[in-house]
Amino acid sequence: MPAQEVDVLVIGAGPTGLGAAKRLNQLKSASWALVDANEEAGGLASTDETSEGFLFDVGGHVIFSHYAYFDDVLKQALPKPEDWYEHQRVSYVRSRDVWVPYPYQNNISVIPTDDQVKCIEGMVDAAELRARATAAPKTFDEWIMRMMGQGLADIFMRPYNFKVWAVPTTLMQCKWLGERVAAPNLKTVISNTLTKKVAGNWGPNATFKFPARDGTGGIWKAVAKTLPQDKLHFKQRVTKVDADGHMVHLSDGSEIRYKHLITTMGLDYLVKNLDGIDHATKDLLVKTAKDKLVYSSTHVIGIGIRGELPNRIGDKCWLYFPEDDCPFYRATIFSNYSPYNCPASDKALPTLQYADPSLGQPSNSEPQKGPYWSLMMEVSESHLKPVNHETLLADTIRGCVNTQLLMPDSEIVSTYHRTFTPGYPTPSLERDEALQEILPVLLERFQILSRGRFGSWKYEVGNQDHSFMLGVEAVDRALFGAPEMTLDSPDFVNGRRNTERRLAE
Template structure:
């Protein structure tokens, strides 16, 4: 390890790899800055993938690669990092009362039973009248729960939308901000899509679905190796002398600009780009905010992957994922990897399910017990057919799973970045930036690229500072 680098990079997820890639681009220029990327675990961060001994591929979460239009650089790069793409129409929805309701559920309430349909429609109509039939746009932030009720009515919010968000974020919707809902993090539509009452009425009478995607819209997925293949290939292209894994940063001397590692080693730097979780970064820096600011909130994540012999139920053919608002089932989302690529399973005689669980127990969560409960529920409701044999089981937990968009988050982020950036520390990425609305895989990559451009050339950042410009 060198004694000094111009730019140190902490954590090798998409953000850190984006920063390293940008710095490597500048290496052809005379007087290019020196850099080192340090990572305590494996490169790829939460965008990694795993292949089980039985040949099933599972991503660390239901990642969708939907490059944003402003990111031509990212799109051109990833095309060179994979052996080709499988493309499919992203069929998504909500599994409710024993049936799959297409996404967005608020646009397809005709699938609900008569009593709940009446409640949902009455609430939608009342909300539209109350809002003066306005749709979309920014709004006063009175919390996610209030936003859902104001935009979609109490019936639909109570039955479906609040339970979904409670399970995904592992925090009460009333404690969350709603400002992220109008952004487009990882899809073609807003995170919480608005609704057309006219289309709802038409659907009730015709039974026609109105979905967020159509047959002309497809998403790309790497042909082999999962989404993690992108980041494995990119990291392999970096010079070995520029990367050090197994390097856990335990202290940062922010005044002396020096990193201290768990093995006792040190590294001095000119500027630091970090994508380690922002709450942990503040701790190792020995920095604190004022008591009037809120603490960081996040959800831990656990994953269960079932590799199954046979064929899935016919109604699951082509389905990418769906949410499960049922509070008795531990997971909040199921994804079906073979719908993204047939190379995610060993052969045509097998299929798989990826189950995502959000919780507040960190690495102490008993994912093994949860796996047994989930399997029982999925068999009971007919997702895993009677007699189907599970031939592969993958389990994994992450302390930091989802950065919660909590109330007054941006006030806290402003104070934290003020403390860090005057010390030449730039914290970006999924948890380094703590902005869910710019945490799709391409977002953190570009945050790393833009952070380097700012450090080297003083160029203004776009993705992290003004998400609405890229979403």
């Protein structure tokens, strides 16, 4: 059978691949097709459902859009007001057994006095460091010391960031932070501390919206439905890319020829599976990716609980955990995002266990009705931060009790644990060098645009809105040679509302 032939082939139906597909479908000037190994669209922005009816995303996913085009696409896919819930961000850091409002550094007025002293002394030293600095900081750790100082570094920034990234801050670069995170204002911190004031809601993410139905994955399934279905090919894994021959090989033995390839597969996987390229170049690309691109895995642990939402939880959205009384760095009160993230309260479910197993098995094993609420936790893993997969669920539940998310007698009716590898693209010290060595070769010699969370490996433009626009801009680059602002100028796109493109169909 002759190979199918298209102008643009897109690999992946996550946000990046769907961005490329939406743009191609809008322009209608090139033939195209999309393939994905999964059964449906969404990639890492998908949602699972437990057998008891609790939904869990791949960790805390919320939409903060920098782009009018992205908003247009979401509005077209989920157009009704009742398709969405709008929320105020209510976010805290669990520190020394109290909830410190986010961001931590602006709210040290609520932490113990000896910690306040350490933080303020550190901020004074940091201000001095900044005044004397002659060059930009090289590592994330140097950045922390210069912007926040020793006290905040030791109490919050270092332990928290190790839990998130599974890599010490000394092995991370700081360019990814851009201009976004300002040093805390020393005068405000001191006066707030003395007057015991708490700083107000902060930053660009003070409100966010969440889909009413089907979790985050529902967004991307709805976006996929707006595309011509005959161009989307699921359950098709790409096994080889013949770079010189401009052809991909699929797991069912078929082949697709292309003029331009937009791939959202992991960049490391792509270079390993390139054919039609001289050995020396391939070896170099593979070695660069292996040595210089770093990732961590993400475990998502979900818990469904019977009972009214406790007052101590209230309207909290997501919570950060820098300390070692729990394995997770973040917990999301997922039932607060949409009531449909839990089963209806008239659904009867048996209690699987109490949160503290030392209370013994529940005496009543009969299914009982709700109401229900749910928690979703994230735990990172790398070779520098191993995780015991066997005990992680039990360790997480114990961590929930330690941090008062759950009480010992909370009735657990559903559990979920899934590991995503890779989960986070680490801004490692040599990342930018590696991308500079690999991406231009792929584009200039082979017309391959590797884009997306792990296609172009840039955390700072790795959220759903960014990923989607990486796909859109890759199409404009392939077809018209247009610059890719999201890939090449993350600070620029993150610092403004981008309105250059609109979806007008």
